[in-house]
Amino acid sequence: MPADGLTTRQRRNRPLVVVHTGEMKGKSTAAFGMALRGWNQGWSIGVFQFVKSAKWRVGEESAFRALGRLHEQTGEGGPVEWHKMGEGWSWARKKGSEEDHAAAALDGWREIARRIGEQQHGLYVLDEFTYPLHWGWVDVDEVVSTLRDRPGHQHVVITGRYAPDALIDAADLVMQTTKVKHPMDEGQKGQKGIEW
Numbered sequence: 299m300p301a302d303g304l305t306t307r308q309r310r311n312r313p314l315v316v317v318h319t320g321e322m323k324g325k326s327t328a329a330f331g332m333a334l335r336g337w338n339q340g341w342s343i344g345v346f347q348f349v350k351s352a353k354w355r356v357g358e359e360s361a362f363r364a365l366g367r368l369h370e371q372t373g374e375g376g377p378v379e380w381h382k383m384g385e386g387w388s389w390a391r392k393k394g395s396e397e398d399h400a401a402a403a404l405d406g407w408r409e410i411a412r413r414i415g416e417q418q419h420g421l422y423v424l425d426e427f428t429y430p431l432h433w434g435w436v437d438v439d440e441v442v443s444t445l446r447d448r449p450g451h452q453h454v455v456i457t458g459r460y461a462p463d464a465l466i467d468a469a470d471l472v473m474q475t476t477k478v479k480h481p482m483d484e485g486q487k488g489q490k491g492i493e494w
Contacts (some may be wrong), residue, residue, distance in 0.1 A: 313451045315468060319428060319461035320475035323493075328473070329423045329455040330358045336453065337365055337375045341420025345380045346410055348403060349426035349458070356494045376420065381406075400435035407436045417450040428458030431465065442468045 304312075316332070318325035333343050345362060359380050366378030383406030407430070413419060430436045442464050445454055456465065466472050488494065 311451065312470075313448070314453050314470040315445050316453070316455040316471045316473075317428075317461050317466060317469040318455065318457045318473050318475070319459060319466070320473070321459060322475035322477040322480070324475050325457040325473075326358075326423075326425050329425065329457050330362075332453075332455055333362070333421055333423050336421035337362075337369075337378065339376070339420075341376045341453075342418065343376055343378045343421050343423070344410075344413065344419035345378070345423045345425065346383055346406060346427070347381070347425040348383045348406060349429050357491070379419075381409075383409075400430070400433070403430035403435040407441065411440075411444045414444060414448045414452060414454075417452060419452065421453045422455065424454065424456045426458040427456045428461045428465070431462050432458075432460040438462045438464045441465065 316329075318328055330345075333345065337343050343362065345359075362378045362380055365375055366380075369375045369377050383403065407427075410422065410424065414422070427436075431438050431441065446468060448454070456469075461472070482488070
């Protein structure tokens with residue numbers, strides 16, 4: 299038992315910073331699984347996607363929006379918000395310069411930091427947020443400081459490749475996906491129900 303002076307209950311209810319990083323698919327999927335568990339506990343869920351195109355509607359988004367409506371109608375689960383940050387500037391290049399995309403990412407982060415300061419959600423999924431950190435569009439030290447000093451009981455899950463060392467060091471739970479085999483290596487294209 300750690301000599302941290304915490305009770306078992308305090309250790310069980312400590313808010314976490316979670317990072318899902320690595321080369322292989324499954325990082326976002328695992329984060330959304332955690333968000334489903336949080337929704338079931340009645341937590342407010344905030345999803346913020348940083349890289350996927352604003353026009354690309356992934357299956358999880360449709361499901362979480364339906365769960366949000368269910369909560370509004372019946373009180374079951376928790377409230378859900380789903381936001382696309384920027385223009386999907388990694389996989390599907392959009393209009394605007396890199397400076398425009400960097401500014402949009404920073405604006406997105408500042409909105410999340412504001413929400414954290416106001417304790418707006420019980421669980422945040424910052425999907426593909428490691429990319430703006432890796433590219434230097436959002437300051438890693440500012441993010442780490444905000445996460446470290448966040449008030450109340452707020453879990454934060456961050457996904458994406460190339461998680462910076464400072465973020466990994468600050469996290470409570472880090473998982474890294476490793477590719478062993480992938481059908482796309484043999485020419486398979488993304489398919490419904492698997493990739494979206």
